[in-house]
Amino acid sequence: MNYKRFILLSDYQTNCYLLWDEKSGESLLIDPADQSKEIKDFIEVKKLNLKYIVNTHGHGDHIGGNRYFKELYPEAKIAIHSEDANFLLEPRLNLSQYFEVQIVSPSAELILEDGMEIQLGDQAIKVIHTPGHTKGGISLYTAPYLFSGDTLFAESVGRTDFPGGSFTTLSDSIKNKLFTLPEETEVFPGHGDFSTISEEKKFNPYVGEV
């Protein structure tokens, strides 16, 4: 699997990732936080076929570009976990109610659940339900890469003080579902620097040393 990171929204520095399968040209966009000509140009230069727009969870700083990309690529399906699907349509839930422009995304067309696989060509991306930051938070795994949304950051974890958040749940998700992945797994979070599972097990002050 190929990937490229784009950093969107100067206030939030959201990591948005474009994944693609070289052979088929099929691609998937994770967390388009905003409209982005840079991403659009990249998709066009590489002649990729954007099949999915996947939100790791429903917060405004991860879904703000859904509408822009859906309008550009109507065939691409918006995908999100069932527990966060209504965030797409509700500024109160996606926390954009106090943004300058409230975010209302087109609705979900593919509801994700734990263990589902999304195919790009003959490569699979596995959905891992990792609640805690929100109830419907997911991580996406395609060895050796893990896209961890706002669940796990380099030496940090997502906030749990928003509606639906729970530190106990978040910590269980990380320990039971992410720290069981191979040590060398590369972690690509929703904000900030990259890491690996082994680094996080050793150095993450919130959930390390397990």
Ligand SMILES: [Zn+2]
């Ligand atoms: Zn969030």
Ligand SMILES: [Zn+2]
């Ligand atoms: Zn975020």
